[in-house]
Amino acid sequence: MTHYEAIVVGAGVAGIYQIKRLADLGIEATVLEAGGDLGGTWYWNRYPGARFDSESYTYGYSFSRELLDEWHWKERFSGQPENLRYLNHVADKFGLRKYMQFNCRVDAAHYDEAQNLWRLRVSDGRELTCRFLILALGLLSMPTLPRVEGMESFKGQSFHTFHWPQEPVDMAGKRVAVIGTGATGIQVIGEIADKVGDLTVFQRRPNWSAPLNNGPISDEQMADIRRRYDEIFAACARSPGGFEHEPDRRGFYEVTREERLALWDKLYDEPGFGIWLANFREIFTDEKANAEFSEYIADRIRKRVKDPQVAEKLIPRDHGFGVQRVPMETRYFEAYNQPNVHLVDISETPLVRITETGLRTTERDYEFDIIVYATGFDAITGAFDKIDIRGVGGEALADKWRTTISSYLGMMIHGFPNLLMPAGPQSGSASTNYPRGIETGVNWCTDFLEHVWAKGYTRFEATEAAEKRWTDHVTGMYAMMLMRKAKSWFTGYNSNVPGHEQGTIRYLVYNGGSPKYVGIINSAAAKGYPDVSLGAGGAPPPAHGPMGVTSPTRA
Ligand code: NA7
Numbered sequence: 001m002t003h004y005e006a007i008v009v010g011a012g013v014a015g016i017y018q019i020k021r022l023a024d025l026g027i028e029a030t031v032l033e034a035g036g037d038l039g040g041t042w043y044w045n046r047y048p049g050a051r052f053d054s055e056s057y058t059y060g061y062s063f064s065r066e067l068l069d070e071w072h073w074k075e076r077f078s079g080q081p082e083n084l085r086y087l088n089h090v091a092d093k094f095g096l097r098k099y100m101q102f103n104c105r106v107d108a109a110h111y112d113e114a115q116n117l118w119r120l121r122v123s124d125g126r127e128l129t130c131r132f133l134i135l136a137l138g139l140l141s142m143p144t145l146p147r148v149e150g151m152e153s154f155k156g157q158s159f160h161t162f163h164w165p166q167e168p169v170d171m172a173g174k175r176v177a178v179i180g181t182g183a184t185g186i187q188v189i190g191e192i193a194d195k196v197g198d199l200t201v202f203q204r205r206p207n208w209s210a211p212l213n214n215g216p217i218s219d220e221q222m223a224d225i226r227r228r229y230d231e232i233f234a235a236c237a238r239s240p241g242g243f244e245h246e247p248d249r250r251g252f253y254e255v256t257r258e259e260r261l262a263l264w265d266k267l268y269d270e271p272g273f274g275i276w277l278a279n280f281r282e283i284f285t286d287e288k289a290n291a292e293f294s295e296y297i298a299d300r301i302r303k304r305v306k307d308p309q310v311a312e313k314l315i316p317r318d319h320g321f322g323v324q325r326v327p328m329e330t331r332y333f334e335a336y337n338q339p340n341v342h343l344v345d346i347s348e349t350p351l352v353r354i355t356e357t358g359l360r361t362t363e364r365d366y367e368f369d370i371i372v373y374a375t376g377f378d379a380i381t382g383a384f385d386k387i388d389i390r391g392v393g394g395e396a397l398a399d400k401w402r403t404t405i406s407s408y409l410g411m412m413i414h415g416f417p418n419l420l421m422p423a424g425p426q427s428g429s430a431s432t433n434y435p436r437g438i439e440t441g442v443n444w445c446t447d448f449l450e451h452v453w454a455k456g457y458t459r460f461e462a463t464e465a466a467e468k469r470w471t472d473h474v475t476g477m478y479a480m481m482l483m484r485k486a487k488s489w490f491t492g493y494n495s496n497v498p499g500h501e502q503g504t505i506r507y508l509v510y511n512g513g514s515p516k517y518v519g520i521i522n523s524a525a526a527k528g529y530p531d532v533s534l535g536a537g538g539a540p541p542p543a544h545g546p547m548g549v550t551s552p553t554r555a
Helices: 013-024 065-070 080-093 183-192 219-238 257-269 287-304 308-313 382-386 434-455 464-478 514-526
Strands: 002-009 029-032 106-112 117-122 127-135 157-160 175-179 198-203 341-345 351-354 358-361 365-367 370-373 388-390 459-462 532-535
Touching: 002 013, 002 117, 013 029, 013 080, 013 434, 065 219, 175 183, 175 358, 183 198, 219 434, 219 514, 257 287, 287 308, 308 341, 434 514, 434 532
Parallel strands: 002 029, 002 127, 106 388, 157 370, 175 198, 175 370, 198 341
Antiparallel strands: 106 117, 117 127, 351 358, 358 365, 459 532
């Protein structure tokens, strides 16, 4: 049996930084990663068009000046290959790879009350134990396929975008289907439309989408960014979403229609999420304001798509702009002006089955060489549900979270002692520029563990009352947001997961904005963590066995 003081599950953006912090403290720790290498989101999602929607220089880690000074982001919104190179560079620069074990899926994690430790069962058959379990599982790491018959029978190539093959996929001249028009589908469609023979998009519901306006970053621009890094990260810390984009502070109704249009024209042509996050705040909360802005975007779509019937199909009717995650696009709407690109509205003619040669809708059969499933994720809790996680008294986390999610600050769970989630459900990460939220979460969790170690505690658990207070706070905040009505992963909707279908809203995302979240968690720390029961417990850990992984032992 091999024992660690801390085990981190997941070697994505969160896991990489988490092990850096633990290694710096000299803690005996390891990272277990299901994938064949590090990188999480950027290891898996290799589909054409996969890139940041965050400005690259606000996505990278901020913890090392040296790293900031030496890395040159080549594009304002960097693509997957470069992003993966960056994460590898970070791991190599700080010597983190030696703490990581790949192809190591955690199947079960059970809290052993008598010993006060976590027992993990790993896919290679080993059992590992640790005092502290840190789940850095990723919020969008459990892809979901449609629940449709015949998928196995298709004779061509088919894959979910998350599992895009590592070797290049030759699409030239091929007949390609893309199912799904979320952020992923919209990226992939815009990228491949002029590279394939024929592209058919199967759209169940359109999404509101706006131009990414990407561009290169020159040496001079990068030098300027480096000079301004402190300022940039300070702006991210001030903004609700953790981006440079800050909401327009003027009241929607205080300005004239002309002034509103002037702002929207400007934002539409600017790079990134400004159109969503630097807009009037009423867009998120006021039906009328939202409808006026949505109509503005609808007109933009009508201007860009030549066939009026196709344009109308691409305009969402069931929700307003920004109440679901806004996909950013590059040449997306123009793709539909190409003769080789076809849009099939499967809300009118639903998908019936996948066949040997393609797929069948209620209207007709289609033939394809490649089917791409851009059908999304069992978001935020899917990766947790996949592991058999059991806490005090053998309670299964999947059962605790079956109908409603609850957590303390999105980082601890009552009934599951010694478990931390630097970027868990209901934390500040899900609704912010992800790495900004991750660094906050990892720092808070690590500072908390330092407190535990310094005081000689061996067991911690968030109180039930504190968890209820936090969950009520998170839930309450949905009340004022239009997004509570949306069929989106922000509300836990996924038509392909039993129990997560429409009408089963789950309160997964913290909507209070990053500054408020950081204020609350920092205040909890400053007060000495009054909402967490701290104590001793358990026998001394079992002797350490051979690991083949060198890791420093805590002094
Ligand atoms: P999303 O945003 O959940 O989008 C999934 C898309 O797939 C969406 O258009 C769905 O239509 C469609 N879908 C899902 N299941 C089906 C079935 N069974 N039949 C037809 N169409 C289906 O996932 P993404 O990967 O695009 O984006 C996830 C996040 O990753 C994104 O927000 C970024 O933060 C990164 P629906 O809307 O359910 O009708």
